[in-house]
Amino acid sequence: MTHNAPRRAVLTAALAAAAAAATAHSASAAPASAAGGTAPSTLPVPAGHQATTPDDAPVDYHGWTSYPDWLFGEHRGTVPVPGRRPGVRIARATGTLDYTDPHTGTTATWESASWTSPVHKIPHPASELISSWNADTPSGTWIQIELLGTYTDGTATPAYIMGRWTAGDGPDDIRRTSVDDQTDNKSSIWTDTFSIDDTSAGPLLDSYRLRLTLFRKPGSHLTPTVWRLGAMASNIPDRFTVPASVPGVGAGVELPVPRYSQNIHKGQYPEYDNGGEAWCSPTSSTMVIEYWGRGPTAEQMAWVDPSYADPQVDQGARYTYDYQYEGCGNWPFNAAYAATYTDMQGVITRLHSLNDVERLIKAGIPVITSQSFLASELDGAGYGTSGHLMCIAGFTPEGDVVANDPASSSDDAVRNIYKRAQFETIWLRTKRINASGGVSGGTGGVCYLYFPAKPSPAQRRALASVGIA
Template identity: 85%
Template sequence: MTNNAPRRAVLAAALAAAAATATATTASAPASAADRAAAPNAAPGAAGSAAAADDAPVDYHAWTSYPDWLFGEHRGTVPVPGQRPGLRIARATGTLDYTDPHTGITATWESASWTSPEHTLPQPATELVSSWNAHAPAGTWLQVELLGTYTDGTATPAYVMGRWTAGDGTQDIRRTSVDGQSDGVSSIWTDTFAIDDATAGRLLASYRLRLTLFRQPGSTLTPTVWRLGAMASHIPDRFTVPTSAPSLAAAVELPVPRYSQDIHKGQYPQYDNGGEAWCSPTSSTMVIEYWGRGPSAADMAWVDPSYADPQVDQGARYTYDYQYEGCGNWPFNAAYAATYPDLQGVITRLHSLNDVERLIKAGIPVITSQSFLASELDGAGYSTSGHLMCLIGFTAAGDVVANDPASPTDDAVHHVYSRAQFETIWLRTKRINASGKVSSGTGGVCYLYFPAKPSPAQRRALASVGVTA
């Protein structure tokens, strides 16, 4: 097993709701949910290669450009031009007395906000995951809210999708998801908006994202946000997907560093019980370093010098979600990657391994989320209720080359997995677990990290999967 975190017991309710789909199959939550890769999904994401787009819609939309930031509703915020346009506080327009639920400290923060224009979905969605890229110096933080409209014209609550800061010092709040958000039609499961019952009639038709920036009163500091977006999807339940035909003319493999999560077992148990649950930050670390970025020696001075690969410990600490009690919050991982110079991070869903092939051909590794039994993925040697790994290439026959952090050593991280087996465990939305019950699958969820200024080939590859760089 890659991990055994019991903190996802709350997902039982979400997965039970997921069962009320068109298949009328009763779903049950995994006994333990793993490093957030386990799907909290009512109707998970992307389609298999043979499915038409209308059968499995995935819509990623983001605000990133200077013109993007000019529109919407500004309350004390201002667009910032330049090589990397963004949004920052110009003047405070409100205050908040916030009691941090994880420290018990109450502090007053001044704030400004921006609400995006409404984005109408091409097709109604059952699920949405937001993500953002920002600089948040000590003493600042940000909150992202979803303001949705259902297909009957009624509104969702103002759902908090995350309260995030880059650090965890004495001036900072603790980055956190917010539990207990629901209106009887939809709910928030850590970082994911989900329709409770996709057969009941109401789906998500459109949304706005509200971004609130906070700082200490009287400070001139401000968060600067470069990217704010969301992936919305509506995918029918399925246990299998067709295997896509390989599309590359030859084998390809990107030189992504190899890091094992297993060698960190027992380290810093305050961050999700230590390394055996660190598949998400370990995968993130691999791709961050692939792009030539990473923490400095000074950043990592807190790590015990006897520990190998301290950058993995760094990633675990700074992706940790204090409510979820884990390092696998999807948007927090993307936001962490974007704290390094000139990197962007996006959470989306892909439709098939052909999408991955286009990205890897352009030099972009793909971090994927999946769950499986050992018998379903030859060569893995473990079962998992949720796990992330990094896809770095393909063999000449089209099989998947992966850096799988659930390995005993760094050298052992390199794996080749069957294309058909991998495509199924990654893209399916339903599976039979070790107890013989139905559990959820993540439906093609992935992390994409790429430069702030991608090459033309990288831009084309990203655009082909719906991501504007």
């Protein structure tokens, strides 16, 4: 669960179509407990919101990662970097910015260069977009990602800032941050997500470019290097239920993903949102990073109180923390953190069903999913939440979900088996009945995918099957 559930609940509610907003109630300020959940286990589905099929919910991830990718687009002082991991970096500064960090009050001058992607035409008009990136940012450097979109009515979006990010938080670094209060009355930015304000009345997103600006201290020869920049654009309809998928290639496959509890960190580091229920995202990220044999060194974790168990989770919380959101649940910041480890990539996308997850699990790729639910909707969880991340590590032979759920009392209790149909519904829906009997939002299948910079052939095929190249 996330201590920032009310803020993430606002975000996920915004992702749902505004046609239902007039009757929606805000999410409960606190997760519904197992004892306090009063809704029946089978919730009524309002008329017009029955299950949809995957074809009714288009998802398009597009990324720029290869040397030819970086050759195209508009370079203003940037240059493509060839080699085993192609990217883009500063060749010469072409601009300056006096930036007052809203989280430190410090004003500093930064020199910059930029790369703007070619226009990407979305195969289906989109109501939401989430960008993600993988980069190296030496101390004293940072990056900004902007969305430059075109609506289906031919007009342009503002230059929306999707994130200001750096890997570190030292004295020479800005504080990584989302940017609030961005809107043009057609669309808005909700922490890490572009969302059409009213999908029933307003235009949708037709195409976009991503503008990447790289910053460094004036006169420095350091530069960020960006290896992957992409976005997931989707149009997930209002839905309270989804069709149940039939167990497939992942049935009986379980990956040896390490197990870490977020709850044993309760009260740790209030400056990073106080541990415990607030740390589901970095705890899940840590599990998968370690599954791939990566993780912070003892030297990097030396700042953590030595009496704390699993200091790598504290490390993940510190370096995924969004100083504007005031939490560790910024989806792209988690993917970017995973990619700070050697030869790792991180992507945010949406999947259509657990069959997509099965193909990834079969190829050895765990999947971190985002969902919200009442205690009565997920047997065995023992809690309810308006926003929670957990890791799918595999499937039972019968096709039920083997989840490393960090909302557990200890590391030993992290492995849980959840009923397939229940899990699929709470993850894929965009609308749900909350503990107060009102309507709240759901994430519509959001997931984190972390995988090697050089995936195996089987892993490349599995990733391609869900739109990741």
